[in-house]
Amino acid sequence: MPRYFTDEHEWIDVEGESATVGITDYAQEQLGDIVFVELPEVGATLDKGGDASVVESVKAASDVYAPISGEVTEVNGALEDDPALVNSSPEEEGWFFRLSISDSSELKGLMDETAYKAFVDSL
Amino acid sequence: MNAPNKSGWKPSMQVADATGDSPTTTGNRALMLEEPLLFEIGHTEVTGVDLPEIDESASTRLGGLDRSEPIGLAGMTEPETVRHYTRLSRQNYGIDLGFFPLGSCTMKHNPRLNEKVARLPGFADIHPLAPQNSVQGALEVIHELGDWLKTLTGMPAVAMSPKAGAHGELCGILAIRAAHEARGDAREVVLVPESAHGTNPATAAVAGYRVEDIPATPEGRVDVAKIKERLGPDVAAVMITNPNTCGLFEKDFRTIADAVHEAGGYVYCDGANFNAIVGRVRPGDLGVDAMHINLHKTFSTPHGGGGPGSGPVVFSEALAPFAPLPFVRRDEDSGTFELVEEEAREESRGHTFGRMTAFHGQMGMFTRALTYMLSHGADGLKQVAEDAVLNANYILRSMDDILHAPFADSGPCMHEALFGDKDFGGDLSTLDLAKGLIDEGYHPMTVYFPLVVHGAMLVEPTETESKATMDQFIAAFRSLVERAKAGDETLKQAPYFAPRRRLDETAAARKPKLAFEG
Numbered sequence: 001m002p003r004y005f006t007d008e009h010e011w012i013d014v015e016g017e018s019a020t021v022g023i024t025d026y027a028q029e030q031l032g033d034i035v036f037v038e039l040p041e042v043g044a045t046l047d048k049g050g051d052a053s054v055v056e057s058v059k060a061a062s063d064v065y066a067p068i069s070g071e072v073t074e075v076n077g078a079l080e081d082d083p084a085l086v087n088s089s090p091e092e093e094g095w096f097f098r099l100s101i102s103d104s105s106e107l108k109g110l111m112d113e114t115a116y117k118a119f120v121d122s123l
Numbered sequence: 124m125n126a127p128n129k130s131g132w133k134p135s136m137q138v139a140d141a142t143g144d145s146p147t148t149t150g151n152r153a154l155m156l157e158e159p160l161l162f163e164i165g166h167t168e169v170t171g172v173d174l175p176e177i178d179e180s181a182s183t184r185l186g187g188l189d190r191s192e193p194i195g196l197a198g199m200t201e202p203e204t205v206r207h208y209t210r211l212s213r214q215n216y217g218i219d220l221g222f223f224p225l226g227s228c229t230m231k232h233n234p235r236l237n238e239k240v241a242r243l244p245g246f247a248d249i250h251p252l253a254p255q256n257s258v259q260g261a262l263e264v265i266h267e268l269g270d271w272l273k274t275l276t277g278m279p280a281v282a283m284s285p286k287a288g289a290h291g292e293l294c295g296i297l298a299i300r301a302a303h304e305a306r307g308d309a310r311e312v313v314l315v316p317e318s319a320h321g322t323n324p325a326t327a328a329v330a331g332y333r334v335e336d337i338p339a340t341p342e343g344r345v346d347v348a349k350i351k352e353r354l355g356p357d358v359a360a361v362m363i364t365n366p367n368t369c370g371l372f373e374k375d376f377r378t379i380a381d382a383v384h385e386a387g388g389y390v391y392c393d394g395a396n397f398n399a400i401v402g403r404v405r406p407g408d409l410g411v412d413a414m415h416i417n418l419h420k421t422f423s424t425p426h427g428g429g430g431p432g433s434g435p436v437v438f439s440e441a442l443a444p445f446a447p448l449p450f451v452r453r454d455e456d457s458g459t460f461e462l463v464e465e466e467a468r469e470e471s472r473g474h475t476f477g478r479m480t481a482f483h484g485q486m487g488m489f490t491r492a493l494t495y496m497l498s499h500g501a502d503g504l505k506q507v508a509e510d511a512v513l514n515a516n517y518i519l520r521s522m523d524d525i526l527h528a529p530f531a532d533s534g535p536c537m538h539e540a541l542f543g544d545k546d547f548g549g550d551l552s553t554l555d556l557a558k559g560l561i562d563e564g565y566h567p568m569t570v571y572f573p574l575v576v577h578g579a580m581l582v583e584p585t586e587t588e589s590k591a592t593m594d595q596f597i598a599a600f601r602s603l604v605e606r607a608k609a610g611d612e613t614l615k616q617a618p619y620f621a622p623r624r625r626l627d628e629t630a631a632a633r634k635p636k637l638a639f640e641g
Contacts, residue, residue, distance in 0.1 A: 030577075033628075033629035033632075035629060035632035035633050036632070036633075056632075058628045058629055058632060059571040060571060060572075060574055083633065084633065
């Protein structure tokens with residue numbers, strides 16, 4: 001299952017036509033303790049680069065953008081009760097939402113793990 | 124590491140090793156008293172007022188809305204009540220107690236003369252619905268203050284009613300919306316640079332616009348090329364904070380404004396930082412169409428818990444007809460003043476978008492602000508800006524050798540100096556330094572804003588502070604920076620000497636307790 005990354009510090013796991021999206025370990029570390037996550041509605045259509053979620057930490061509120069276009073098929077309801085999952089397990093249990101991919105060619109511009117690591121090191 | 128310091132640290136003083144852990148029976152510390160909640164000291168069977176017995180035979184006039192059971196509010200005697208709030212006030216911190224360098228808030232001294240004038244019965248004891256011929260003095264104050272604001276900004280119209288900065292932003296954007304709608308131009312987008320105040324995008328969204336960010340340049344200013352690239356027939360307005368939240372003057376403002384106007388949009392300027400340029404720059408000359416002015420910042424009316432805000436908005440010729448009602452007009456023949464309301468709307472402000480408030484605005488703030496202006500005079504207001512900028516640069520240049528100052532090479536700062544936590548050791552962060560400042564006897568600066576700087580610390584001394592006050596602050600700030608860079612883990616536990624130790628902000632946000640549970 002390939003994992004992609006964006007320069008907005010999101011990860012995307014692709015499995016067939018479905019993509020799972022979350023924020024990276026680097027992102028959660030920069031944000032600090034997460035206190036609230038606003039998730040998209042199931043069934044909502046997201047455009048690549050558009051607002052998808054809001055994540056709020058003790059320091060700031062930040063938008064999470066849709067890394068690719070698609071329709072939301074599932075959201076991680078566990079985050080509503082326990083937003084700290086984003087801190088403790090950002091790249092596993094702290095996933096945000098799943099999309100049905102509408103245009104798989106959009107994945108081409110994204111980074112793989114090596115490229116993302118080099119990107120973070122350059123910051 | 125410096126010895127911890129409870130108050131009034133001077134380099135020459137020896138400070139005892141203050142562990143301060145020996146408990147007292149009461150929990151009080153000398154004459155600093157612990158204060159329980161009202162619910163813990165009061166009792167539902169106690170009351171501080173002596174009311175006559177109820178005549179049981181009297182009929183109720185509450186129409187079935189009588190209280191069916193006691194509501195359980197704690198009662199207290201008058202001396203208990205007075206002491207409760209006085210004790211709490213001693214645990215608070217304000218500009219009257221000490222240096223309050225909260226960037227973007229302009230926490231300046233509120234002169235006592237303002238208070239004296241605001242309490243004159245002819246201003247303090249009048250009613251908004253009083254006949255206008257009985258409150259001519261108050262109307263004249265509103266009118267004259269408006270004239271000062273128009274003169275200082277170089278703009279032809281003013282709305283006095285908005286009640287605070289963000290309310291003023293909404294007022295400006297609603298006027299812009301009305302102006303576009305009046306010519307059938309349905310524009311959808313408002314551009315907001317990263318260096319703008321956080322309320323700007325919120326305002327545009329509330330007014331029904333889609334907000335798009337414009338990035339900042341590496342030197343901390345608006346990226347002019349990016350704005351020009353994005354301008355088009357769908358852009359209703361650009362909202363720019365000047366001076367911006369990086370503490371820098373947007374020197375390309377006129378170029379940006381001309382480009383926005385050419386594309387058919389309007390320019391909103393967030394004037395919250397007007398303190399840095401009052402008397403020196405007229406925003407009207409920069410091409411601004413609407414700008415709010417925080418009387419509670421620039422013109423020294425109380426805020427930060429000390430009083431209501433007030434955010435008058437000045438308008439360009441193009442937007443003046445869309446400004447809200449009511450406004451005060453002087454009849455040139457009789458010299459009398461009148462409040463122009465809806466009945467007169469055809470005559471002037473023919474396209475007004477309506478009202479922001481029920482009445483004319485914050486009278487108590489108007490009297491204070493006009494007193495400040497008259498007591499300083501035009502030359503004094505110019506010096507306010509110059510001293511505020513000088514003070515901020517003094518702090519910037521007293522710190523930039525040991526603390527990361529991301530825009531130190533972008534030229535002089537304006538009214539506030541911006542730092543980042545780049546070189547802190549261990550896992551120490553801006554938050555730890557801010558908590559350490561509390562132990563040193565200072566209200567911390569603004570932290571983690573603006574977002575463009577990692578671990579931002581935004582220090583605004585204002586013109587209020589003397590060199591001696593700033594030197595003492597700089598000594599404390601420098602010692603904390605050195606501790607943070609050395610990875611001094613004891614900072615993680617600060618504050619040590621505040622009425623409460625470090626609060627768990629995460630738990631407070633994740634699991635807030637909003638009701639008293641006895």
